[in-house]
Amino acid sequence: MNNCWAEPFPLSYLLDYVIPFVAIFISILSVIFSVRYNRKTLKLTEEHNRKSVEPKIYGSSDVMIYLNKEKTSIIAYNVINGGVGPAIIKSCTLKMENKEFTDIFRLLRSTEQSNKYESDNSMATILEKDHVIVPNESIRLFELYVKDILQAKRYSEMLNNISLRIEYENIYGEERFLVKDFLYQPVK
Numbered sequence: 001m002n003n004c005w006a007e008p009f010p011l012s013y014l015l016d017y018v019i020p021f022v023a024i025f026i027s028i029l030s031v032i033f034s035v036r037y038n039r040k041t042l043k044l045t046e047e048h049n050r051k052s053v054e055p056k057i058y059g060s061s062d063v064m065i066y067l068n069k070e071k072t073s074i075i076a077y078n079v080i081n082g083g084v085g086p087a088i089i090k091s092c093t094l095k096m097e098n099k100e101f102t103d104i105f106r107l108l109r110s111t112e113q114s115n116k117y118e119s120d121n122s123m124a125t126i127l128e129k130d131h132v133i134v135p136n137e138s139i140r141l142f143e144l145y146v147k148d149i150l151q152a153k154r155y156s157e158m159l160n161n162i163s164l165r166i167e168y169e170n171i172y173g174e175e176r177f178l179v180k181d182f183l184y185q186p187v188k
Contacts, residue, residue, distance in 0.1 A: 050170070050172055050174075052084060052085070053084060053085030053086075053170060053171055053172075054083050054084060054085050054170055055081050055083035055084075055085045055086060055087035055133070055135070055168065055170055055176065056081065056082045056083035057079060057080070057081055057082075057083075057087050057133065057166055057168055057176070057178045058079075058080055058082055058178065059077060059078065059079055059080070059141075059164060059178065059180050059183070060077070060078045060080060060138075061075075061076070061077050061078075061159065061183055061184040062074065062075075062076040062077070062078065063075050063076075063156045063159075063184055065149065065152045065153060065156065066149070067149060072118065072121075072145045072146065072147055073145070073146045073147075073149065073152035074143065074144070074145055074146075075143075075144045075146065075152065075155045075156055075159070075184075076140055076141075076142060076143040076144070077104075077140075077141045077142055077159075077164075077183050077184075078138050078139065078140055078141065079092075079127070079133070079138070079139045079141050079166065079178075080136075080137070080138045080139075081133040081134065081135055081136065081137050081138075082135075082136070083135055084135050085135060085170055085171060086132050086133065086134050086135065086170075086171060087132070087133045087168040087169070087170070087176070088130060088131075088132055088168055088169045088170070088171070089127045089128070089129065089130065089131040089132070089133065089166065089167075089168050090129060090130075090167040090168055090169060090175070091129065091165075091166070091167045092126070092127035092141075092164075092165070092166045092167075093164075093165050094107050094162055094163070094164055095162065095163045095164075095165065096110075096111075096158075096161055096162045096163070097161075102126050103124040103125070103126050103142065104124045104141070104142035104144070105122075105124050105142075107162065111158070116146065116148065116151045116154075116155075117144040117145060117146050117151075117155070118144075118145040118146065118147065121143075121145040122142075122143060122144045122145050123140070123142065123143050124141070124142040124143075125139055125140060125141055125142070127139070127141070127166065133168075141164075156184055159182065159183040159184035160182045160183075160184060161182070162182065162183050163179070163180060163181050163182065163183075164178070164179070164180040164183055165177065165178070165179050165180075166178040
């Protein structure tokens with residue numbers, strides 16, 4: 001009698017040939033999946049690391065005009081790194097009437113207000129190339145001491161016409177900018 005049913009694969013054939021090919025196929029798929037997943041994870045980790053060391057430079061003016069003639073008025077401007085990473089300064093310029101200056105004293109010398117402050121107590125910081133401002137550090141860009149009340153008011157009004165531009169980098173070399181169109185807005 002002729003048996004029309006085909007004989008099933010012998011179990012030894014299945015164990016010897018099919019199962020290794022299935023195992024190799026599954027291994028290749030898992031390698032492809034893990035490589036793609038690890039690349040996404042690596043990109044997310046790099047982005048997180050960049051953000052976790054990002055500097056954030058901002059400016060703050062301190063103007064204390066005393067109406068008492070015996071007290072000296074103080075006009076100052078601070079540069080602060082409020083970020084979580086170091087800021088590497090590339091340039092810092094003060095600009096007034098289309099002229100650029102590296103510090104407030106050079107700027108004042110170009111005006112008629114040049115010698116109206118107490119030069120012994122006043123100070124300025126020049127932020128040079130590659131100067132590093134660490135996180136939460138505050139640098140006093142300038143500090144002017146003025147005895148005359150009217151002169152102190154003139155200085156504070158003059159700050160309204162001075163712009164500041166600081167170019168800086170994070171530790172990855174990505175450029176950032178702080179641009180202030182005026183250093184102080186007098187209260188009217």
